Amino acid sequence: MEWYAAVDLGATNTRALVADTDGTAHGRARRPTPQADGQAITRAVVATLERARDAAGVAPDALAAIGVGSIGPLDTDAGAVVAPPNVPADRIELEAALSERTGAPVTLRNDAIAGVRGERRFTDAPENTVYLTLSTGVGAGVAVDGHVLHGHRGNAAEVGHLSLVPGGRPCGCGGTGHWEAYCSGAGIAAHARSLATDHPTRLDPDELDAAAVFAAADPDTVTASVAETDAVERLSTDLPEAPPDGEGDALATRVVADAVRVNARGVAALAHAYAPELISVGGTVALSNSDLLVDPLPDLLATAGLAVPAPDVRETPLDGDAVIRGALASVLPE
Ligand SMILES: [Zn+2]
CATH class of the missing domain: 3.30.420.40 (ATPase, nucleotide binding domain)
Incomplete structure (x- = not known):
């Protein structure tokens, strides 16, 4: 069985889930997004992902890939959020922090771009x-x-x-x-x-x-x-x-x-x-x-x-x- 993780980093809440190849969720976690600097938000994202992975009973090194949908603006080349208007952080490192911690490749998308992918994959959206x-x-x-x-x-x-x-x-x-x-x-x-x-x-x-x-x-x-x-x-x-x-x-x-x-x-x-x-x-x-x-x-x-x-x-x-x-x-x- 291959395991995949997803993170939704919002200005208010941070959520994570771990799913199988069919997209069925086996573990979820959620916490308020810290209204603090970028390092605190990065730590919260990693911790939320680890809680979802634990809830799914998946080993720390067993994730095949991680998808992140995040508040913007993004620098996808750097794998980070830069100068977001709705949280106090200047910069939130996501790709490097998550892949270092899990060994899995990370794909970072702006939250609404992730949303349209969700519509296309999981609904009848044309x-x-x-x-x-x-x-x-x-x-x-x-x-x-x-x-x-x-x-x-x-x-x-x-x-x-x-x-x-x-x-x-x-x-x-x-x-x-x-x-x-x-x-x-x-x-x-x-x-x-x-x-x-x-x-x-x-x-x-x-x-x-x-x-x-x-x-x-x-x-x-x-x-x-x-x-x-x-x-x-x-x-x-x-x-x-x-x-x-x-x-x-x-x-x-x-x-x-x-x-x-x-x-x-x-x-x-x-x-x-x-x-x-x-x-x-x-x-x-x-x-x-x-x-x-x-x-x-x-x-x-x-x-x-x-x-x-x-x-x-x-x-x-x-x-x-x-x-x-x-x-x-x-x-x-x-
Ligand atoms: Zn504006």
């Missing part, structure tokens, strides 16, 4: 598929004519840093108006926090994260507010009125409505750039709020005046496993 992740960050992985695009140093389709809002909010990368600044977990929280200095809100600025914003938003007002304006061309300038029964928080509702609009712009950009037949959406922010963030996308695309046929849009059937499954797919035998 040859022209985009995997879009809305998580701590935003990114995409793209298959065109069945080929997964990797790009220079493994950074193809880092679409979270597409500029979608002229003169818009600052992004964690230093740019402005980027997709990620409105639609990632970190961006949604930061958007709410910045509006809270000038607008009344029931949100507690000290406890503010994307989950709190979604919990406080009024879904009906979000839907009505997005339908009212041209979703792809305009962002709201005014806060939508809170519903009369006072259930929703106007600021949270505005932030979610902006996320829906910017998402529609981004997905339209993906459709024009890559002509996908399917856009499959994953990542914790999307999966926890798919009624607001994923379900409206087909209708929004239908009214967006695309110059290309509109793709199908769905929630990934791999749930939270798209990246780790794709990391595995990048090392399993065909």
Whole structure:
């Protein structure tokens, strides 16, 4: 029996699994990603992999290959993450550390590129598929004519840093108006926090994260507010009125409505750039709020005046496993 390992290094969680040649998982492990320097994160990745290997009952030197799906940006030549905007580390060494420790070859992929591999290998995703992740960050992985695009140093389709809002909010990368600044977990929280200095809100600025914003938003007002304006061309300038029964928080509702609009712009950009037949959406922010963030996308695309046929849009059937499954797919035998 040959054994294969996969790692999903996210900004929030680090996960590992060990599987057989068919891709059946025999051991898994998970821990929060240390919000610390690169060495601490590298140590956490190695430890998580070793726990998954122990859980599978596999000997330390018995792994045939390791696939890693990681937050970016990457330098795949060096096998490392360089200057990631969503964790405090400057550089995270992955390939050398993991192969030194295990003796196995390591394949490093950006998390969303791993995600599209997972879609192609383990679901019915067609040859022209985009995997879009809305998580701590935003990114995409793209298959065109069945080929997964990797790009220079493994950074193809880092679409979270597409500029979608002229003169818009600052992004964690230093740019402005980027997709990620409105639609990632970190961006949604930061958007709410910045509006809270000038607008009344029931949100507690000290406890503010994307989950709190979604919990406080009024879904009906979000839907009505997005339908009212041209979703792809305009962002709201005014806060939508809170519903009369006072259930929703106007600021949270505005932030979610902006996320829906910017998402529609981004997905339209993906459709024009890559002509996908399917856009499959994953990542914790999307999966926890798919009624607001994923379900409206087909209708929004239908009214967006695309110059290309509109793709199908769905929630990934791999749930939270798209990246780790794709990391595995990048090392399993065909
Ligand atoms: Zn950016």
